[in-house]
Structures are given as C-alpha cells and as structure tokens.
Amino acid sequence: MQIGILGSGLMGGKLGTIFARAGHDVVFSYARSEQKLKKLGSHGTPREAARDAEVVLLAVHWSRVAEVLKQAGDLAGKVIVSCSLPMNADDTALVIAHTSSGAEALAKQVPKARVVSAFNTVPSEVLFGVFAGRRRAKRPSLVYCGDEASSKETAAKLIHDVGFEPVDAGPLRIARYTEPFALLVAQLAYEGDEGPELSYRFSRGA
Numbered sequence: 578m579q580i581g582i583l584g585s586g587l588m589g590g591k592l593g594t595i596f597a598r599a600g601h602d603v604v605f606s607y608a609r610s611e612q613k614l615k616k617l618g619s620h621g622t623p624r625e626a627a628r629d630a631e632v633v634l635l636a637v638h639w640s641r642v643a644e645v646l647k648q649a650g651d652l653a654g655k656v657i658v659s660c661s662l663p664m665n666a667d668d669t670a671l672v673i674a675h676t677s678s679g680a681e682a683l684a685k686q687v688p689k690a691r692v693v694s695a696f697n698t699v700p701s702e703v704l705f706g707v708f709a710g711r712r713r714a715k716r717p718s719l720v721y722c723g724d725e726a727s728s729k730e731t732a733a734k735l736i737h738d739v740g741f742e743p744v745d746a747g748p749l750r751i752a753r754y755t756e757p758f759a760l761l762v763a764q765l766a767y768e769g770d771e772g773p774e775l776s777y778r779f780s781r782g783a
C-alpha cells in the first residue's frame with residue numbers, strides 16, 4: 578500500500594517505520610525538523626505525502642489537525658486512519674466526548690474521505706515490541722471503528738501488519754467509547770510503575 582504519514586512524531590514516526598518494514602511504501606511528512614523526516618526515510622510535504630497515497634495516517638496533536646489537513650490538500654476518496662485524540666493543549670482532557678468524538682469531528686472536516694479511528698488506544702512505546710512479537714500465537718488486541726467496510730478492511734490489514742489482532746468495534750460513533758478508553762490505557766501506561774510498554778487483549782468466555 579502507498580501510505581502518507583501526516584505527523585511524524587512518536588506515533589507517526591514509529592507506525593510509518595513499521596508499515597515500511599512490513600513492505601508498504603511510506604512517505605513521511607509534517608515535523609518541525611527536516612532532519613527528523615530525513616532519518617525516517619522517504620519524506621515530503623503533507624501534500625506530497627498524501628498525493629499518491631491510498632491511506633493517510635493522521636498522527637498530529639488535535640490542535641494541529643486543521644492545519645495539517647489544509648496542507649495535505651484534497652483527500653477525497655482516501656482512507657484516513659487517525660490515531661489523533663481530541664486532547665486539550667496540555668493533554669489533560671478530551672475536548673470532545675460523550676455526544677461526539679474526535680473521529681466524528683474529523684470526518685465532518687473531510688466528508689469525502691473515509692475515516693477510520695485506530696492505533697489511538699496504545700502508547701507509542703509498545704509499537705516496536707508488538708511488531709517484534711507478531712509471530713506469537715496470542716496477539717494483543719487493537720480496537721478500530723469506522724463507517725465504511727472497505728476502508729475498515731484496509732485499516733484492519735495495517736493493524737494486523739503491526740502485530741495486533743484487529744478488533745472491529747463498529748461504526749465511527751463508537752470512537753465516543755474508544756477515545757476515553759485510550760485515556761485509561763495512557764493512565765495505566767504512564768502513571769503506573771511498570772513502564773509505558775502496555776498493550777491489552779480481549780478474551781471471550783472464561
């Protein structure tokens with residue numbers, strides 16, 4: 578797959594690197610340091626990263642979403658996989674929740690794109706470890722949601738490529754539940770004393 582990364586920080590830099598290691602064509606964009614983008618690999622402006630991409634990974638702080646979308650240009654028909662959480666400036670609270678979600682607000686901003694919310698419920702620190710363990714029988718879970726079947730299939734493939742078991746949580750409005758859940762995972766990862774390399778796994782039955 579051709580994948581454009583919008584936001585090449587902790588999440589975008591790591592996920593893009595893993596996507597490339599899994600065999601995808603990745604173009605990184607949107608970091609303040611050109612040096613950082615160079616180190617990651619193929620890179621360009623957000624518009625260049627998005628131009629030939631079937632999938633765009635949105636991985637910027639909530640306050641930068643409108644700006645990076647503007648720089649990316651026309652995203653009609655593309656799958657946008659968003660790991661961005663609708664956080665306030667100091668990352669202490671969701672600014673959208675309960676009656677809507679960051680993912681739904683994003684979908685309203687880009688009505689012709691196909692938004693899937695994914696990768697927002699795990700800390701970046703666990704990503705390389707999950708990828709390294711992808712041949713293990715029991716994979717960690719990763720919830721995702723979206724309104725359109727084929728874009729969800731694409732996202733599920735990427736989730737699987739990273740080493741997770743994709744868990745389809747339903748339509749995009751379920752991001753109202755997955756986004757606060759992401760804060761729970763962050764609480765356990767960053768406020769616990771066992772380090773941030775945390776993932777989760779759902780199991781059914783006893």
Ligand SMILES: NC(=O)c1ccc[n+]([C@@H]2O[C@H](COP(=O)([O-])OP(=O)(O)OC[C@H]3O[C@@H](n4cnc5c(N)ncnc54)[C@H](OP(=O)(O)O)[C@@H]3O)[C@@H](O)[C@H]2O)c1
Nearest residue numbers: 585586587588607608609610636637638661662697700701
């Ligand atoms: N980190 C996590 O574990 C985690 C987990 C779940 C969800 N999320 C969500 O994922 C999203 C990305 O988080 P992150 O931790 O990856 O953030 P991050 O490390 O700060 O990465 C954001 C990227 O945006 C770039 N950027 C910011 N302002 C810019 C500007 N004015 N011009 C150009 N580039 C700019 C940064 O550039 P520089 O690289 O030069 O700083 C960086 O590459 C957020 O919405 C967050 O809530 C994060």
